[in-house]
Amino acid sequence: MSMESTATRGGLRGEVWAILRRLFREHRLRFLSAAAELDLHPAQAGALLQLAEPLSMNHLAGELGCDNSNVTGLVDRLAARGLVSRRESPDDRRVRQVVLTDAGRRTREQLLQRVGAPVGELGRLTEDEQRQLLELLRKVAPEER
Amino acid sequence: MSMESTATRGGLRGEVWAILRRLFREHRLRFLSAAAELDLHPAQAGALLQLAEPLSMNHLAGELGCDNSNVTGLVDRLAARGLVSRRESPDDRRVRQVVLTDAGRRTREQLLQRVGAPVGELGRLTEDEQRQLLELLRKVAPEER
DNA sequence: TATTGTTATACTCTATAACTATA
């Protein structure tokens, strides 16, 4: 009996999974390089990427998959570098929204450009193929809500 | 003129990229949950996943995208938990191979099972669709060498 | 009572630089 897990067993699903894992890993390494180039720690870069819109500290922790208490120091350091600022929520005085500054928006754009390099590689597909891929991926990973 | 980067602009490629980024993020969060459930720090879990085969300290650092010097402490702590061991290379006495112990192999399997959950979601596709997806992904991300 | 955010603590991660042993 094989000691290999579901994730590494052969077969069609296994092959698809293998290539997806490779994409995940390449994306992770590209992300780490991009963060290092911009002199950001991975968690800081992750936070910037999440901040397309202002987020509460709480929400940001959820998006980053880390504890609430970490975000305090994380945002402190980003704020010290002038990349984000805190502002109070008008609805709930307990809540603080984290907002990108202009410099933060620029840094975020630089991150996106570097991390988004593989978008170009989608050019290897014809338009029809791109449409097919989109539909297949949507079936595999439908939006949650 | 739009302030959006290549990575977030609309269009077909943009849509494919958006869904890929969602997959990347979900994978990351699943990975973090899996590591936490097994009481491993993300870097430790990442190292275990890389250790399908024995790797030199140097190679392991490359795979993890971190500096060589970090791997010393990382492997120290994994070894202290009985998950890996060091052994000398017969070819080059400078090199140390990192090898999983039996306990390390079991923990790695548990990680793979948790991280590999989406393999099941590939069942939403027919076999033909899985084959199509595989071919399209191979075109986008061909193997390096 | 429950939730948001902060602080304190302890441990881990990470890069840099300097070092040893080997090639």
Next chain:
DNA sequence: TATAGTTATAGAGTATAACAATA
């Protein structure tokens, strides 16, 4: 000289627990 690995150091990430302010 160059490379593999270690050590020392400093700054950052991380979870846990306890706390203040607000809901």
